[in-house]
Amino acid sequence: MDVEANTSSASAADKIKSRSNASLAERSIAHGENDILGGENVDQVLAAKMTLINDAIDEIGFTPHHWKLFCLNGFGYAVDSLILLIQSIISTQAGYEFQPGFSTGLTIAVYVGMLVGAIFWGFSADIVGRRFAFNVSLFVSAVFTIVAGASPSWIVLGLFICLSAFGAGGNLVLDTTVFLEYLPSQNQWLLTLMAAWWGLGQLIAGLFAWAFLPNYSCADAASCTYDNNMGWRYVWYTSGAFVFVLSILRITIIRLEETPKFLLSEGKDEDALRVLRNIADKYQRPCSLTLERLQACGMTSQRRTTAARMAERLIDPREVIFHFKGLYATRKMALSTTLVWFSWLLIGLAYPLYNVFLPSYLASRGAQFGDSSQYVTWRNYAINNTCSIFGPVLAGFMCRSPWFWGRRGTMIIGALVTMIFFFCYTQVRTESENVGFTCAISFCLNIYYGTLYAYTPEVFPSAHRGTGNGVAIGFNRIMGIVSAIVAHFADTKTAVPIYICAALYIVMALVSAVLPFEPYGRRSS
Template sequence: MDVENRAVAAMVADKNQQKKGDDGVEARSIRFGENDLLSGEIKDEVLAAKMTLINNAIDEIGFTAYHWKLFCLNGFGYAVDSLLLLLQSIIATQAKLEFQPSFSTGLTIAVYVGMLVGAIFWGFSADIIGRRFAFNVSLFISSVFTIVAGASPNWVVLGLFICLAAFGAGGNLVLDTAVFLEYLPSKEQWLLTLMAAWWGLGQLIAGLFAWAYLPRYSCADAASCTYKNNEGWRYVMYTSGVFVLILSVLRVTVIRLHETPKFLVAEGKDEQVVRVLQDIAEKNNRPCSLTLEQFQALGPTARVSKNRISLAEVGFHLRGLFVTRKTGLSTVLVWFSWLLIGLAYPLYNVFLPTYLASRGADFGTSSAYITWRNYAINNVCSIFGPVLAGFMCRSKWFWGRRGTMIIGAMVTMIFFFCYTQVRTESQNVGFTCAISFCLNIYYGTLYAYTPEVFPSAHRGTGNGVAIGLNRIMGIISAIVGKVANTNTPVPIYICAALYIVMGIVAAGLPFEPYGRRSG
C-alpha cells in the first residue's frame, strides 16, 4: 500500500502530463483507479486519488456483519417508501365514501407532493450536511404522521398528514442507496439492486394490511358511510404507522451509523475517514492498512466549503453533475429515465386496486375480499423482480446493469400489452403478477444504477433531483389517471409505450458499472 500511495502522490504532483478531455477541459494523462467507473471524468485529482484509497480500503475490509445490517436497515427505507405510496391508493376508495371530496385523486397528489419536497430537501442536504442525519430521522417523521393520518376528520386534513408522512419517506430513497453504496466493497455492488426487494416487501405489507381490515371494516356506499362503520382504512393507517415507528427505532438502536467516508473526504475530513474505516475493520476483525499519512501525502482537495448552507453550495453540487460531456449526458438520461418511470409506475401500481376491481367485476368476482387477496398476491410477486435483477446485474451474460434494464423494460412492455386483452379472472391475476415481477426488474436496477453513476460528492443532489422528477410525474399521473379513466385500458397502453422508451434510453446510457467501482 505504501508503494502504491507514493505512486499516487507522485501522479498528483506531476504537472506536466496533460491531455484534452472529452469536455474540452485539461485532464491529467494518468488516471487514478483505472477500475473506478468515473476514472476518466476527473476534475479534482487529489479528491479522485483519495477516493481510490478509500475504495482500496473498503475492498481490503471486505463484506462484514456491518454491511448486512446496512442492507436490512437501509432496506427499511425502501419498504416504507413503497408502503406509504400505496397506502393512499388502498384507503382512497373508502375515505372518499366517508368524506365525499370534490377532487377524488387528491391523496395521490398529496403523497407525491410530499415525496417531491422530501426528495429535494433530503437530497441536497445529504451533500451539504451529510447522510447520517436523514438516515436517523426520516422514518420517525413518516411514522408519526402516518399514525396521525388515521385520525383525520376530513379529506383535506387526511391529505395534509399523508403529505407530511411522505415528506419523511422522500428522504429514504435518496439516501438508502447512497449510504449502502458508499460502504460496499466493489465485488458486492450488485447487492444494491437486490436491496430493491425490500420495495416489494413494503408493497406486500401494505396489501396484507388492506386484506386484513378493509373487507371487514368498510362501508358499502356513500349514503350509509359513517365514521363508525368505515374504520377499516383508519386501522390500516394506524397499523402501518406503528410498523414504521418500529423500523425507525431499529435504525438507531441496531447500528450507530457513521457518516460515510466518501462524504467526509469530499469535506476535507481525512482524519475522520481513517477513523471510520479503521473502526469498522477493528470491530469486524478485518485488516485495514489505510493511514492518515497516506491522505496527507496527497495534499488538500481543491475545494472544501466554508459556507455549506447556501444557494452557491446547491449550485456547486448541481454543476458537479455536468463536469464533462459524458457525465452530463449520463445525468440527463438518468433523470429522463426517472421522469418516464415516474408516470408509468403510479399509472399501474397506484391504480392497481381499481384495475383489479373493475376487471374482477367484468368476470363476476367483485368481492372486496377477492380484490384485496389478488392485490396481496400481486405484491408477493413484486418482491422477486429485484432478486432476479440482482443476479442478472452480477452476470456478464445479461450485459450488466444497462442490459438488465433493457430486458426488464421490454418484457414489461409485452405484458402490459397482453393485459389489455385479459378475458378471465385467472388471466387478470396472472398478468398483473407478471407485470409486477418484470416491472421491478427494471425499477430495481434503475434505483441501483442511479447512485453508481453519480460522483460521490454530488450523489445526494443527483439522487434527489432524479427522484424529485419522478414525483412530479407522479402528480401528473393522478391527473392522467382521472382524465383517461382507469376503468379503461388507456392508462395501460400509456404504460406500455413508456416502457418502450425506457428501454431505448437504457441502451443509450454511457456508463456501465458492471465490474467497476463507484466513484
C-alpha cells in the same frame, strides 16, 4: 540577500512538493482506472483519495456491518412503497366518508410530499451529511402516518399524508447512497437486490388492506359513517406503528457514522480513515490505508465547520449550483446525468398509471369476471405484490453476470419483457389470467425499477450523489402528480393506461441502451 535566498529556496521546495503531490495523485488515479468515473476526473486530488478509500473498502471486504446496512437501508425502500400505496388503497373508503370534490387529491398529496422530501433530503445529504437524514426521516414519516388515521376531513388527511411522504420520500434518497458508500466493489450488485424491500413494503400494504378493509368498511357513500368505516383508519394506524418500529431499529441496531466518502469530499481525511478503521477493527479485517498516504495526494478544502456554517450552507443557493455543476462537470457526465433523470421521468409516469391505480382496475376486472368483492380484490392485490419482491432478486443476479450485459442490459431486458406483458394484459378474459398477468407485470417491472434504483447512485460522483439522487427521484414524483391529475379526468378502469405504460417501457429500453456508463465490474466513486 539571505532573505531572498531563503524565499527562493522555500518557493522551490513548494514547487517540488506540489509536483510530488501531483505525481502521487496521478498514480492513484491511474490505479483507479477501473472506477466508473475514472476517466472523468475534474478534481485530481479528490479522485486520487477516492481511489485509496475504495482500495481500503475492498481490502476490508464484506462484513456483518454491511448486512445490517442492507436491512436498515432496505427499511427505507419498504416504507416508501408502503406510504405510496396506502393512500391509493384507502382513498375509495375515505372518499365515501368525506365525499371530496377532487377524487385523486390524496395521490397528489403523497407525491408532493415525496417530491419536497426527495429534493430537501437529497440536497441536505450533500451539504450537512447523510447521517442526520438516515436517523430522522423514518421517525418523521412514522409520526404523521399514525396521525393520518385520525384525520377529521379529506383536506386534513391529505396534509398528514403529505407530511408522512416528506419523511418517507426523502429517506429513499439516502438508502442507496449510504449503502453504496460503504460497499466493497465486488458486492455493488447488492444495491440492485436491495430493491426487493420495495416489493416487501407493497406486500405489507396489501396485507393490511386485506386484513382491515373487507371487514371494517361501509358499502357506499350514502351509508358511510365514522363508526362503520374504520378500516382505512386501522390501515394507517397499523402502518404508522410498523414504520415507528423500523425507525427505532435504525438507531438501536447500528449507530451510523458519516460515510467515509462524504467525509473525504468535505476535506476530513482523518475522520474518513477513522470510520474505516473502526469497521476493520470491530470485525478483525485488514486496513493498510494510512493518513500519510491520503494527505500525500494533496489537500482538499475542508468546507464544513460549525453548526451555524452548516445552516448557512443549507440555504445558500450557491451550494445547489455547486452540486449541479459537479453533475455536469464533463460532457460524458452531463449526458449520463440527463439520461438518468429522463429515465426517472418516464418510470415516474408509467409506474403510477399502472400500480397506484391498480386497485380500481382490478376491481373493474373482477366485476367482469363475476366477483367484485373487497376480499377478492385485496387478496389479488396481496398476491400481486408478493411477486414484485422477486423481480429485484433476479435483477441482482443478472447485474453481476456478463451474459446479461451488466446493469444496462438488465434494464433493457426488464423494460422490454414488461412491455410485452402489458400488451398481453389487455387480452385478459378470465380471473386466473387476470391474476397471472398482473403478477408477471409486477415481477418484470421491478427488474427494471430495481436496477435503475441501483444504477443511479453508482454513476454519480460521491460529492454530488445526494443531489443527483434527489433530483432523479424528484422528477419521478413530479410525474406521479401529473398521472394523478390525468386520472381525475380520465377513466383508469379502461385499458388505455396499460397501452400508455407499454409504450413508455419501449422508450425506457432505448434510453437504457445509450447510457454512457456501465458499472458492471467497475467501482463507484
